[in-house]
Each structure stands twice: as C-alpha cells, then as structure tokens.
Amino acid sequence: MDVKKIYIDADALLDGHFKLSSGNHSQYYLQSAKVLEDPKTAKLLAEALAVKIKASGLEIDTVCAPALGGLIAGFALATALNVRSIFAERVNGEMDIRRGFEIAEGERVLICEDIITTGGSAMEAAKVIESLGGKIVGVAALANRGFCKHENSNIETKPNCKLPQDIPFFTLKDFTFEIFAPNACPLCKDGSEAIKPGSRGN
Numbered sequence: 287m288d289v290k291k292i293y294i295d296a297d298a299l300l301d302g303h304f305k306l307s308s309g310n311h312s313q314y315y316l317q318s319a320k321v322l323e324d325p326k327t328a329k330l331l332a333e334a335l336a337v338k339i340k341a342s343g344l345e346i347d348t349v350c351a352p353a354l355g356g357l358i359a360g361f362a363l364a365t366a367l368n369v370r371s372i373f374a375e376r377v378n379g380e381m382d383i384r385r386g387f388e389i390a391e392g393e394r395v396l397i398c399e400d401i402i403t404t405g406g407s408a409m410e411a412a413k414v415i416e417s418l419g420g421k422i423v424g425v426a427a428l429a430n431r432g433f434c435k436h437e438n439s440n441i442e443t444k445p446n447c448k449l450p451q452d453i454p455f456f457t458l459k460d461f462t463f464e465i466f467a468p469n470a471c472p473l474c475k476d477g478s479e480a481i482k483p484g485s486r487g488n
Contacts, residue, residue, distance in 0.1 A: 287458070289428070289459035290461070292321060292327060293318075293429075296320045296321045298317045298320035298321045299315075300314065300316075300483065301314060302481070303478045303480050304481060304482065304483060305480035305481065306465065307403070308403070308465075309468065311465070311468055311474065311480050312463050312464065312465050312466070313463065314461070315483055316401050316461055317483060318355065318359065318400035318401055318428060319358075321428070322359060322362070322400065331362070331458060332359065332363045332366040333366045334458055335363055335366070335428065335456060335457075336366035338437065339424070339456050340367070344454065345423070347370065347390075347394045348369055348370040348372060348393055348395045348396070349361075349364035349367065349369055349370070349372075349397075349398050349426075350372050350373060350374060350395050350398070350415055351371070351372075351373045351398045351411075352373070352381065353375040354375075355407075356373070356398055356408075357373055359428055360398040363426060367396075372387040374414055374415075381411050381413070388418075389415060390419065391419040392419065392421055393419070393420045393421065395415050395422055396422075396425070396426055397422060399428075400427065401427055401429045401431060402425065402433075402434055404446050405425065405447060405448040405455075408448075408449065409448045409449065423454075424453050424455065424456065425453065425455045426456040426457065427455075428457065428459070429460075433446055433447045434449045435451075436454075437455065
C-alpha cells in the first residue's frame with residue numbers, strides 16, 4: 287500500500303508554511319481529515335493497520351481515540367479489530383473521558399491517533415484511561431511524523447517523543463519532515479507567514 291500516494295491523491299499532504307501544535311514550523315503538513323472523509327479509504331487504511339496489530343498477537347478490548355483528530359481513525363480501527371470504540375476529549379484544556387463511557391478495571395486499551403508527532407495527546411488520553419483502571423497495551427496511528435520508533439522500524443526515538451518504550455506503537459507510514467523553531471525558520475526569514483490548519487487552529 288502506497289500511503290504517501292493516498293495522502294497526495296486526497297490533497298492531504300500540504301506544501302506551504304505551517305505552524306504545528308508544538309509551536310514549531312514546517313514546510314509540510316498532513317491533513318488526515320481529507321483522507322478519512324472517504325469511507326472506503328478510511329476502511330482500507332484501518333484494515334491495513336489492523337493486520338499489523340493482529341500479527342503482533344496483542345490482545346485488545348477497546349480502542350480509544352483522542353478527539354478530534356483521532357475520532358474517525360479510531361472508530362475505523364475498532365471496526366477492523368472488532369472491539370469497542372470510545373474517545374477522549376478536551377474539557378477546559380484537559381483530556382477527559384465523558385459521554386457515559388466507562389472503563390473496567392484491567393480493560394486493555396489501544397490508543398489510536400490519525401497522526402503521531404510526539405505522542406503528547408495520545409499520552410494525555412492514556413493517563414485518563416489509567417486513572418480509571420484501564421491498561422494501555424499499545425498505540426496506533428495511520429501516519430508517524432518520525433519522532434517515535436514503531437514496530438519493525440529503523441527510526442530511532444527522538445528526545446521529544448512522549449510515547450513509552452515499553453508498549454508497542456503501530457503505524458502505516460513514516461513522514462519525516464524538517465521542523466524549525468519559529469526563531470530559526472527559513473520560511474519566516476523569506477517573509478512568509480505560518481498558518482495553522484489543524485484541529486486546534488482552523
């Protein structure tokens with residue numbers, strides 16, 4: 287499966303000047319919502335990711351997706367794995383489990399994102415799950431920005447990766463783009479202004 291081509295064909299691999307959630311800048315941005323708006327593509331990607339997870343022998347009771355970006359990917363993956371699907375959401379800036387969702391003691395939960403950059407949002411959701419008695423057994427994402435090492439990967443974990451090293455991380459594709467601190471961004475020096483197209487911006 288050519289995941290990069292799928293993103294390009296969906297106009298989801300953007301080229302420009304972007305401000306990331308971290309505050310850093312990049313010439314490229316992955317807009318997974320454009321990929322996942324096609325149910326057939328969402329199903330195809332989720333099933334491919336599920337194949338990797340099933341091959342590992344990981345036992346999963348529930349998939350939990352951090353809202354908003356992970357919602358569709360998480361539901362599609364839960365469908366492919368034939369397990370329960372829930373989501374975490376921000377309330378006053380803090381991740382929480384609401385809407386009647388309950389976590390049983392020892393429930394095995396896989397966190398699913400559309401894209402993993404440092405894994406910060408995934409770990410915020412994981413912390414809530416653990417506080418309710420659940421057990422985080424893995425993390426999955428359609429795409430990986432290259433900061434975190436995943437199963438069968440040659441990528442080395444970068445210092446800013448927040449995913450724990452003692453649980454598996456599954457993904458379909460690494461997208462390793464150069465990222466710049468705002469005060470050292472060559473795009474800014476060329477006079478362009480960074481935009482923020484993600485779910486926390488516009």
